[in-house]
Every structure is written in C-alpha cells, then in structure tokens.
Amino acid sequence: MRARLVEPSTEQILAYCADGPVERVFLEDVARRGNGRFVGLEGDAGLVALCHLGTNVVPSGRGCGAFADVAARAAPRMLIGEQEAVSELWGEARRRLGRPREDRLGQPVYVSRTPPEPGNTALRRATRADLDLLVPACASAHYEELGVDPLRRDPNGFRWRTRLQIEEGRSWVWLEDDAILFKAEASAWTPKAVQLQQVWVDPPVRRHGYAARALRDLIRLLLDEVPAVCLFVRAENTPAIRLYEAVGMEHVLDYRSVLF
Template structure:
C-alpha cells in the first residue's frame, strides 16, 4: 500500500478516481451522517462514538487527520441525504455501504494513498472495498466474524470480582492487553506505535472502560476486557482475555456476564465480534445470552 502524498488534494483525487461519486464530508453533513449511523447501531458503534466525540463530520486536522467520505442518494456532489459513508483514518470502516458503493470507497482509498492498520465492518462491504483497493501487502483477511449482541441481562451468574481497573494497575493491564493482542493478531501491538498504544490503554482505564478480575493471592489479572466503543445506545466489547494460567477453570462465560452487566448500565445494547473459528468463545458468549446480528470482516495490514 503506498503512502499518502500531499501532491494533490483529497477532493481532486476522489473526483478522478470515482467520477465524482465519492466526496469528502463537511460539517454540513453532520446531521445526515448521524441519521445514517443510527440505521445500524451495532455495526456502526465505532464510527458513531468517534463522530460524536468530534462533534462534526468535518475532516480531522493535520495531514493524517481522519476524514469521512460519502455518497449521496441523488448522486449529486453536494447536498442530499447520504446513501452511505466511509471512515478513513488509521482504520477504514464502511458505513451503510452495499457492494457497489464499497467498490467506490475502495477506489477512493487507493487514490488517497493513506497507510491504514485495518479495514473492518459489515463483511460484504469490507471485502468488496478491500478487493477494489488492489492492495496486496495485507497480513490477513478474516472474512467471517460473527457480530453478536445482547439487550437483556446475562443468562448466567456473573463472575464475582470483575471491576474497573485502576490507573496504578496500568503496568499489569498493559501486559495483559499486549499479551491478548499478540495472541489474537500474531504480531506486537507496539509495531504500530508504542506511545499511542500505551496512551490508548491509559485512556480506557481513566474512562472506566477497562475491566479486570484479579486473583487475591497472586494479584495477577485472571480475566480482562474493555469497552472499545461507547455510545448511549451501544457498548462494543473488545480485548476479552483469560490469563493462560487460569484457563480451563470456566472464567470466560461468567467473566463476560459480569462485563455485560456493567455495559448495560451504560447502554441498552452490548455488542462484540469474534472470529468464526473461535468456537469456544462463541459458545461462551451464547451461554451469556449473546445472539448473532450478521457478520463482520477484518483485513489486517
């Protein structure tokens, strides 16, 4: 994947690559973008959280600031209700895109020449978008990841002792998060920037979105998870991990029940996505009460 180049504006690159079908959203598109995001709350929670935090659909500041792309229902270059959108930052996330519009976003991403760490979201859109980019330096394509949601209380007894992690526990939480990341993705989280990764973990702890269970004797973290994206409507869980020394003791499902219980205090729906081959995790989530809500896909770079 080539690097971003400042030799031409994003708008002119997009116009040439997509025959004017895709444009960069502006602050004037914020309301229409929120309406689009609300059509699929579980799938769009990451982008929804980011846009609400920013308060606008306007592109981010700086050369590498995240931007939002859009395609209008009427095909016009300005105005009109948005038919679909696409977040382009360190990750690419299509929003409400069918296969045809996803291909246009893939052409747009290729033209923008930005380095990203992943493409993820609803599977059909992600896979069409990725194919259209023509990028060949990816690490892995995870084409089937069940998206799962729960809106009621857990169906099993939650694990006692699951609580918010504390800032003084940062070193232990960081080790657990890094271990989970490397085990799950096959490479170190520090490959994409150690300072950014540590800042992300600190931010989760300070926000109360990092949850742990700690063994009272060894003080080791036995179970952990995070709320990776938080809105008033949906919480998305990420980073579920059981310490290898405590695996096989039935912590995963009760631990997740405790996480769901806390998540439902913040929003009426809790969601997550999981690799299709991780049947043990899927069974644990189903025991808690999660139900499938379609399929995600992730392309890792």
C-alpha cells in the same frame, strides 16, 4: 440523482449510524469524539454508505467500491467492517493496497440486549494502579488477535492508549493475587451500544469458568447504561464463540477484516 462522494457532516454521520447502531457503533463513536476523517456516498435521501479513513479503514453501506481511491491513499493497516461493505471496497481497491497478510471472512458479531444471570464476580473498572499489570496483558491479547506485538512496534504509544482507556472508564478487570481472571475494554461507546474488545484471561487460570462469569457481570453493568452490548470474533475462535453463546449473546451479522 446519482450517488456522489461527499465529506459528510457530523449530523449526516449520526443520522446514518442510527439505522444500524450495532454494525456502525465504531463509526458513530469516532464521529461523536470529533477526531475521525470520513467520506460518504450520498444519494437522494441522504448517505447510502460511509467510510472512516485512518489506520483502520472502516466502510459501511452499499456501493463502497466508490471509496477505493481514498481508501488506498489512507494506506491502512486493516480494512474492517460489515462483510459485504468490506468485500465491495476490497474488490475495487485490492490492486492499490497490495497483498494482505491475512483475510478474515465471516467474523460473527454477537449482541446482548437482555441481562444474563449474575456472575457474582469482583469485576470492577480498572484504575491507574492497574496500568502496569494491564499493559502486558493488553499487548498479549492484541498479539493473540492480530499477530502483532504492539510493545515491539510502538511501546510508548500502546502504553498511552491503554492508560487512556482506563482514564475514560473503558477498561474492566477482575484480579485475584495479581492474576487476571478477566479483562475487557470498550473499543466503541455510543448512546445505543457498547462494543467490547480484548476479552482475555491469564493463560494459567483459563478453563475455570471465570470468563463466562465476568462477562455476564460486565454485560449486566453495561446494559444499565446502553440498550446493546456487542463484540465480534474470528470465525475459527471456537472457544470464544462458545463463551459468547453460553452467556446468551446472539449472532446478528458478520464482519470481514483484511490485514496488511
């Protein structure tokens, strides 16, 4: 049977994601929350490709060029996902999506499956009392990563999303005298993996080893709950890559991001 576009069920999505729990962690997280829109490419044995449609269009699998029409109608701000899947989709959809402001190839995805040595920090889950300190920090991390200031684009929405991360237990912080020695959030969480984002330290206290110590503690904490902790990073971000390799994370695949 020739592969055809389908609106997949949650059961189909979870079965597909089970074959690549790190690469597909975001797709599985959204499906489990029940608030995403998906399109799939179905073959004889089930889904061979899957795509989340939203502000971020996230393809996975082979034959992702088949998602070009629906991806263009979603008018995304970014295509992001496993490099070959994004490349297939972008190759078919580029004329309909317009000129990107940035195309980030070869973004390494790192994974930890073995607890590192303890960092002996005061890392903890963030609380609502941390919100006013974390909102500008998260905005700075967002700007450093994507080149967009979320407090100019949508300040109320960004504050709400930061608060929601805290309330869901997806935000961690290490503070000392109101200086953020380390912070990070979980962008996706499934029974098999947690994906971290916005690993960040206040600029005045960088280069003191705080990030490595706190990241080791965070990985240890999360590996008590899931088998894998993962994240991805820009290929040119050498300091971050050195950090992730220093705490024992392994480079397992590459992402690509096309930003509009």
